[in-house]
Amino acid sequence: MSEKKQQKKELIMQRALELFASKGFYSTTIPDIAASLKMSAGNMYNYFKSKDILAKEIIKFISSYMGEKIRTINEEKISTKEKTRKIIEVYFQTASIKPEMIDYFLRIYLANREVFEEGCEGMICVNEFVTEIMIYFEEGVRCGELRDQDFFSAFGLFMGYLGGMVFLKGEKILPKELSEYIDDISENIYKALKA
Amino acid sequence: MSKVKLLWLSGITCNGNAHSFLQYPHLKQFFCDFEFLYHPVIDSQYSLEEITACTLECDILLLEGALSESFKRADSKLTDLLWHYAKKAKAVVCLGTCASFGGIFAQSDAKVQGLHFNKDQELVSFEAFKEKSFNLSGCPVHAKTIADTLYAIKENYQIKKDSLLRPKAFYAYTVHNGCTRNEYFEYKIDTHDFGKLEGCMFYDHGCQAPFTHAPCNKTLWNEVNSKTRVGMPCVGCTEPSFPRLNLFQTKKNMGIQQDLPVGVAKRTYLTLAGVSKAFTIERLQKGLMDD
Amino acid sequence: MIKLIEKIEGEATLDFKIKDAKIDFVDISFTSTRNIEKILEQKPAFDALVINPRVCGICGHAHLIATVGALESCYEEIQLSNKAKIIRELTLTFELIQNHFKWFYLTLFPLLGYKQAVLKAAHAAQLMGKAIATFGGQYPHTSYAIVGGVTCEITQMDILQIQRYIEETIVFFQKNILDLESEEFVYSTQVESILQHKGDLSLILEKLKKEKLHEYGKSYDRFIVFGSNSSFHSGKSNRTRFSENLDFRYVQESEQAGSYAKNVSYKENYYEVGPLARAIVMKKSLIMDAHRRYGDSIFSRILARVLETIDLLLYTKELLSQIDLEEPSYIKPHKEIAQLSAQGVYAVEAARGSLIHKVKLQEGIIQNYEIITPTQWNLAGGTREKMGIAQKAMFGLESMENAELVFKSFDVCSVCTTH
Numbered sequence: 070m071s072e073k074k075q076q077k078k079e080l081i082m083q084r085a086l087e088l089f090a091s092k093g094f095y096s097t098t099i100p101d102i103a104a105s106l107k108m109s110a111g112n113m114y115n116y117f118k119s120k121d122i123l124a125k126e127i128i129k130f131i132s133s134y135m136g137e138k139i140r141t142i143n144e145e146k147i148s149t150k151e152k153t154r155k156i157i158e159v160y161f162q163t164a165s166i167k168p169e170m171i172d173y174f175l176r177i178y179l180a181n182r183e184v185f186e187e188g189c190e191g192m193i194c195v196n197e198f199v200t201e202i203m204i205y206f207e208e209g210v211r212c213g214e215l216r217d218q219d220f221f222s223a224f225g226l227f228m229g230y231l232g233g234m235v236f237l238k239g240e241k242i243l244p245k246e247l248s249e250y251i252d253d254i255s256e257n258i259y260k261a262l263k264a
Numbered sequence: 265m266s267k268v269k270l271l272w273l274s275g276i277t278c279n280g281n282a283h284s285f286l287q288y289p290h291l292k293q294f295f296c297d298f299e300f301l302y303h304p305v306i307d308s309q310y311s312l313e314e315i316t317a318c319t320l321e322c323d324i325l326l327l328e329g330a331l332s333e334s335f336k337r338a339d340s341k342l343t344d345l346l347w348h349y350a351k352k353a354k355a356v357v358c359l360g361t362c363a364s365f366g367g368i369f370a371q372s373d374a375k376v377q378g379l380h381f382n383k384d385q386e387l388v389s390f391e392a393f394k395e396k397s398f399n400l401s402g403c404p405v406h407a408k409t410i411a412d413t414l415y416a417i418k419e420n421y422q423i424k425k426d427s428l429l430r431p432k433a434f435y436a437y438t439v440h441n442g443c444t445r446n447e448y449f450e451y452k453i454d455t456h457d458f459g460k461l462e463g464c465m466f467y468d469h470g471c472q473a474p475f476t477h478a479p480c481n482k483t484l485w486n487e488v489n490s491k492t493r494v495g496m497p498c499v500g501c502t503e504p505s506f507p508r509l510n511l512f513q514t515k516k517n518m519g520i521q522q523d524l525p526v527g528v529a530k531r532t533y534l535t536l537a538g539v540s541k542a543f544t545i546e547r548l549q550k551g552l553m554d555d
Numbered sequence: 556m557i558k559l560i561e562k563i564e565g566e567a568t569l570d571f572k573i574k575d576a577k578i579d580f581v582d583i584s585f586t587s588t589r590n591i592e593k594i595l596e597q598k599p600a601f602d603a604l605v606i607n608p609r610v611c612g613i614c615g616h617a618h619l620i621a622t623v624g625a626l627e628s629c630y631e632e633i634q635l636s637n638k639a640k641i642i643r644e645l646t647l648t649f650e651l652i653q654n655h656f657k658w659f660y661l662t663l664f665p666l667l668g669y670k671q672a673v674l675k676a677a678h679a680a681q682l683m684g685k686a687i688a689t690f691g692g693q694y695p696h697t698s699y700a701i702v703g704g705v706t707c708e709i710t711q712m713d714i715l716q717i718q719r720y721i722e723e724t725i726v727f728f729q730k731n732i733l734d735l736e737s738e739e740f741v742y743s744t745q746v747e748s749i750l751q752h753k754g755d756l757s758l759i760l761e762k763l764k765k766e767k768l769h770e771y772g773k774s775y776d777r778f779i780v781f782g783s784n785s786s787f788h789s790g791k792s793n794r795t796r797f798s799e800n801l802d803f804r805y806v807q808e809s810e811q812a813g814s815y816a817k818n819v820s821y822k823e824n825y826y827e828v829g830p831l832a833r834a835i836v837m838k839k840s841l842i843m844d845a846h847r848r849y850g851d852s853i854f855s856r857i858l859a860r861v862l863e864t865i866d867l868l869l870y871t872k873e874l875l876s877q878i879d880l881e882e883p884s885y886i887k888p889h890k891e892i893a894q895l896s897a898q899g900v901y902a903v904e905a906a907r908g909s910l911i912h913k914v915k916l917q918e919g920i921i922q923n924y925e926i927i928t929p930t931q932w933n934l935a936g937g938t939r940e941k942m943g944i945a946q947k948a949m950f951g952l953e954s955m956e957n958a959e960l961v962f963k964s965f966d967v968c969s970v971c972t973t974h
Contacts, residue, residue, distance in 0.1 A: 204530060207517045223518055277612075457885070494697075
């Protein structure tokens with residue numbers, strides 16, 4: 070795919086994310102997204118053959134975006150404790166500057182499984198993100214910093230906690246900015262997972 | 265045509281390689297082409313005492329078993345015997361993991377080692393012979409590996425070796441290549457119970473086949489079978505690390521296998537595993553012989 | 556006078572003390588050890604299943620079966636299917652059989668002036684090797700027998716294949732060792748009638764008689780058998796006084812000066828183990844006849860070993876047919892071995908005699924492991940007043956060649972003894 074086409078796709082996905090966040094997933098249509106970009110609906114279909122396909126591409130896009138950020142952290146020569154903090158930072162940063170991304174993940178991907186049944190079985194569409202979390206955990210246990218336990222117990226603790234905080238922020242329940250909770254949350258998560 | 269003269273010396277050993285060799289199906293032809301100046305089980309031209317007198321020469325020197333500075337056979341230091349015979353020999357062949365890397369018996373005493381390696385640490389004492397040495401590791405080594413290597417040496421073939429002196433013709437393969445349980449590995453069907461035709465022992469039961477170099481599932485044992493095919497996990501016996509600890513258990517960190525297939529990066533493996541696990545393949549969820 | 560005996564799975568030195576041109580005493584020593592019992596300390600229990608077969612290249616499988624039995628005896632309760640028990644007994648027996656063929660053609664032949672028949676020994680060993688590999692994956696050195704059963708699942712086709720290996724070996728036996736219908740041989744009661752038939756066995760036994768060697772090698776006429784399964788039962792016999800109840804607590808090992816082999820005795824007496832011991836304890840008619848005529852001489856020892864070979868070959872066919880494929884091969888123990896702190900002991904009948912394994916576990920980790928091999932029994936080094944079995948057997952002989960013949964009639968395994 071040409072560079073230009075890829076860029077256009079990302080632009081479309083970004084706009085779609087914003088509209089899904091403000092208008093809702095089911096109320097937003099392909100023509101809506103096309104109009105907001107001053108494109109014809111016919112042209113839109115050249116990039117994404119259907120709304121379902123768009124939905125799946127978006128989740129892969131988000132997974133790839135987050136996955137890359139966490140990969141950078143994983144590859145740093147720092148302790149698991151420091152990596153833990155950095156992962157939380159990057160997650161909350163993304164939630165702050167691109168709230169529609171995490172919002173999409175929590176409110177659309179997780180809440181509307183029927184949309185993603187075919188073509189996004191299991192965790193294949195969030196593979197890149199999940200793989201990096203697996204690597205973080207595996208290396209943490211291997212070097213003795215984290216306690217060995219079932220993967221999903223640890224994953225649920227980490228991601229459930231972060232997702233929950235972002236959800237509360239979205240519901241306008243959290244009094245402070247997400248960044249102000251990083252210290253406590255880092256400590257809580259590390260203390261819970263460490264060996 | 266005169267027969268190639270073989271001298272089979274035994275170090276600290278169980279004789280497993282000698283008895284593995286007796287499983288070679290073409291011994292009759294072998295004895296037309298080779299003769300043993302000495303062998304621990306088969307009749308040989310000379311007695312052990314005549315060998316230790318060090319007045320003879322051999323074409324190919326074979327060593328089975330680990331070494332130590334003090335170890336003796338018939339009152340002669342093994343290291344002295346090796347020095348004498350290796351000098352004029354065309355090739356030096358280490359039979360089995362003990363001679364190659366120290367193996368199980370390296371654990372009996374700190375001073376017990378292989379000929380050129382102590383586990384994966386290179387040793388210098390016999391460096392002069394390294395170029396013409398071969399490590400046929402395995403516990404024991406397969407009969408065919410021994411015979412084929414000896415024939416290749418006899419024919420003056422250029423035998424390509426890996427960095428551990430093992431002929432690539434046999435040791436480039438992993439035990440995983442050719443195992444009848446491969447599909448359970450390929451599609452990440454990770455349930456396994458002993459005593460079944462189905463299932464892969466890599467996930468939970470310690471199978472080291474994906475990262476152990478040996479042709480066990482290519483050249484079957486006794487021409488008929490292999491350990492992994494009968495549901496016994498590969499214990500990595502051709503590798504310098506043999507024996508590891510907890511051989512029937514897979515070391516996992518947060519549920520993720522610590523040791524992965526040779527040369528496969530963690531990210532690659534986890535991504536493929538993640539994709540495979542998303543799908544259910546009914547045929548592989550059932551018993552092999554089920555309707 | 557010191558003689559180095561070689562090709563006994565290693566070597567041993569015999570130091571002969573001569574008096575009046577006869578052997579007055581023999582000091583037997585083994586000059587190296589591999590410290591396997593030490594290697595096992597602090598290892599996880601299941602690792603012993605991989606390490607112990609490496610005690611010996613020719614009888615490693617017996618060590619495997621002894622190990623798994625010793626570990627299982629640490630459990631208060633453990634379930635094994637009949638299928639698993641039969642499969643284990645079959646592979647144990649196949650290894651035993653190939654040992655006897657090797658001894659006959661590689662060790663015995665040269666002692667009586669015949670060339671070693673390597674191809675014959677290898678042929679039988681390869682058939683038995685394939686039979687073991689069909690269940691266990693490979694021979695030598697598999698650890699397919701695990702606590703709770705065996706790792707393999709087998710099919711009808713596997714059974715048919717193994718039947719063919721057994722039958723081929725029986726035909727081979729008849730063609731080479733003794734040209735007599737196997738059943739007839741196994742159930743015969745007269746040694747003389749056996750010798751009428753052609754074969755390598757008659758060749759050997761006739762030569763022994765011709766050279767008047769057949770009554771050599773008599774010892775105390777004391778036999779002991781510890782292993783019990785469907786092929787053998789335990790017991791002891793002292794000059795044909797039989798008793799069945801044996802207690803492991805009376806088995807005592809002791810160090811010997813100048814040798815790495817440890818002595819072993821039962822209630823402070825030395826006993827012979829091996830095929831002759833098994834045949835006497837089970838009162839096999841042909842051997843009882845040989846025993847009546849020639850006592851516990853090399854003649855009886857040799858005949859017992861050969862008889863056991865064909866007897867077991869026939870029996871394995873029957874045992875194989877008893878396998879119920881519907882049964883599970885493996886039953887997971889209700890307790891993880893990591894929770895076990897206990898002691899266990901187990902005996903199997905290996906080719907050369909009783910093999911005993913003792914283990915002590917602490918939370919699934921080996922604290923102590925003791926292995927007592929058959930050769931330790933037969934070659935126990937006593938004093939002039941109280942000689943060991945082989946020492947007594949060599950006493951009074953006039954030549955060292957004859958002494959070597961008597962010594963090797965016990966089928967010595969040096970590596971086992973110097974574990």
